Amino acid sequence: MENKKLYVVMVGLPARGKSTIANRLKENLTKDSIKTRIFNNGALRRRLELKNTSFAEFYDPKNTEGAALRERIALMNLERARKYLVGRGQVAILDATNVSIKRRNMTTSLLKGHPLLFIECINDDPEILAASILRKIAHAEFNHFEKKAAIQSFRKRIDYYNTIYTPIKEGRNFIKLDSLNNQIMQEELVDDIPYYDRIRDFLMTDSVKSLFLIRHGETYFNLENRIGGDSGLTESGKAQARALAEYFKNKKIPVIFTSEKKRTIQTAEPIKALQENCTVIQFGEFDEIDSGICECMSYKEIREQMPDIYSARKRDKHNYIYPEGEGYISMKSRIDTGIKKALYLSSNSDNIMIIGHQAVNRMILSHFLYRRPEDVPYIYIPQDKFYHIVATQDKKLFQLKKYKIPRLG
Numbered sequence: 150m151e152n153k154k155l156y157v158v159m160v161g162l163p164a165r166g167k168s169t170i171a172n173r174l175k176e177n178l179t180k181d182s183i184k185t186r187i188f189n190n191g192a193l194r195r196r197l198e199l200k201n202t203s204f205a206e207f208y209d210p211k212n213t214e215g216a217a218l219r220e221r222i223a224l225m226n227l228e229r230a231r232k233y234l235v236g237r238g239q240v241a242i243l244d245a246t247n248v249s250i251k252r253r254n255m256t257t258s259l260l261k262g263h264p265l266l267f268i269e270c271i272n273d274d275p276e277i278l279a280a281s282i283l284r285k286i287a288h289a290e291f292n293h294f295e296k297k298a299a300i301q302s303f304r305k306r307i308d309y310y311n312t313i314y315t316p317i318k319e320g321r322n323f324i325k326l327d328s329l330n331n332q333i334m335q336e337e338l339v340d341d342i343p344y345y346d347r348i349r350d351f352l353m354t355d356s357v358k359s360l361f362l363i364r365h366g367e368t369y370f371n372l373e374n375r376i377g378g379d380s381g382l383t384e385s386g387k388a389q390a391r392a393l394a395e396y397f398k399n400k401k402i403p404v405i406f407t408s409e410k411k412r413t414i415q416t417a418e419p420i421k422a423l424q425e426n427c428t429v430i431q432f433g434e435f436d437e438i439d440s441g442i443c444e445c446m447s448y449k450e451i452r453e454q455m456p457d458i459y460s461a462r463k464r465d466k467h468n469y470i471y472p473e474g475e476g477y478i479s480m481k482s483r484i485d486t487g488i489k490k491a492l493y494l495s496s497n498s499d500n501i502m503i504i505g506h507q508a509v510n511r512m513i514l515s516h517f518l519y520r521r522p523e524d525v526p527y528i529y530i531p532q533d534k535f536y537h538i539v540a541t542q543d544k545k546l547f548q549l550k551k552y553k554i555p556r557l558g
């Protein structure tokens with residue numbers, strides 16, 4: 150059994166996914182019996198309850214009192230991490246912004262005896278940042294703010310950090326990570342880093358503990374076999390949504406991701422209503438395949454009025470692109486982006502729910518469960534069942550599950 154020791158030092162502006170990665174990394178290493186602990190400066194600051202430190206000016210580098218207090222907290226955590234590795238601990242994760250060269254140098258000079266691996270998280274997607282900030286201000290420390298003021302205050306905090314932020318350019322051991330796309334943008338290693346393959350592999354793997362992939366309930370268009378459009382749910386579609394809500398009411402679903410179409414949003418509504426604390430986030434990335442000039446037509450109409458299109462699609466459904474629209478092949482990148490965003494935003498919760506469409510759900514399913522591309526457009530996506538997906542480094546599970554829909558009338 151490897152018993153080497155390592156310090157992992159997170160780097161990055163607030164709300165860039167550092168804590169999420171730190172938590173998941175710890176979970177992942179612990180599963181492999183590697184003793185790992187996180188030393189989080191923000192959590193320590195909140196625990197110490199020194200005074201109200203949630204106001205933005207506390208983070209102004211010119212606020213000498215605030216800076217001294219933050220340095221004290223950082224030193225406390227460095228000392229705790231050091232002691233942890235002197236004892237039985239194997240990996241100590243320092244979770245803080247560590248954005249200035251000065252702070253990183255201090256960290257390096259105080260943590261001796263074991264290698265340090267810096268992981269810098271980078272993600273400047275404005276939509277993701279806005280959603281992450283919403284999650285941040287849910288902390289009790291923002292309770293005394295109105296929502297708008299809390300957002301402003303958090304953004305100002307980020308601005309203050311930005312004034313002292315120097316991205317890593319050189320150093321002994323570091324990884325620059327695109328934390329939304331799980332992509333390593335740069336890595337430099339001088340020392341032999343224990344557990345490196347495992348950590349690297351983990352950083353680059355999409356992992357989902359429990360994803361409920363649901364197709365919207367029946368719509369008026371479904372009744373006529375019409376494609377695309379923005380039709381609402383029928384009475385039985387609404388009954389399906391209510392039945393889903395019943396099924397999930399005892400499970401914790403903190404976020405539901407839908408498309409921007411009525412049918413997925415309407416399916417989410419009763420589910421949200423039976424949850425204690427649930428947000429619905431609409432992503433255009435999860436909109437159904439755009440069938441271009443065939444939008445709102447039935448398959449029968451396409452066959453009769455546009456036989457060339459009908460047969461060309463039948464010949465090669467995966468690669469076929471509707472005139473002025475999309476094909477499975479061209480949807481891939483937006484669906485992948487939607488999945489990345491959804492995973493990123495719900496990485497602190499065990500359950501994730503996506504309510505999508507037939508073609509969209511086929512693509513999402515094939516993202517986690519490999520299918521030959523030509524088979525993807527034929528994956529079975531019913532409206533009275535849903536998929537439950539688990540895809541972690543050590544477990545893959547795909548189950549098609551039925552829920553009970555009461556008869557109407």
Ligand code: F6P
Nearest residue numbers: 375376377437438440506507508
């Ligand atoms: O029929 C419902 C629907 O979601 C349409 O809006 C969409 O065009 C179609 O399914 C996608 O399935 P297929 O690729 O099998 O036509």
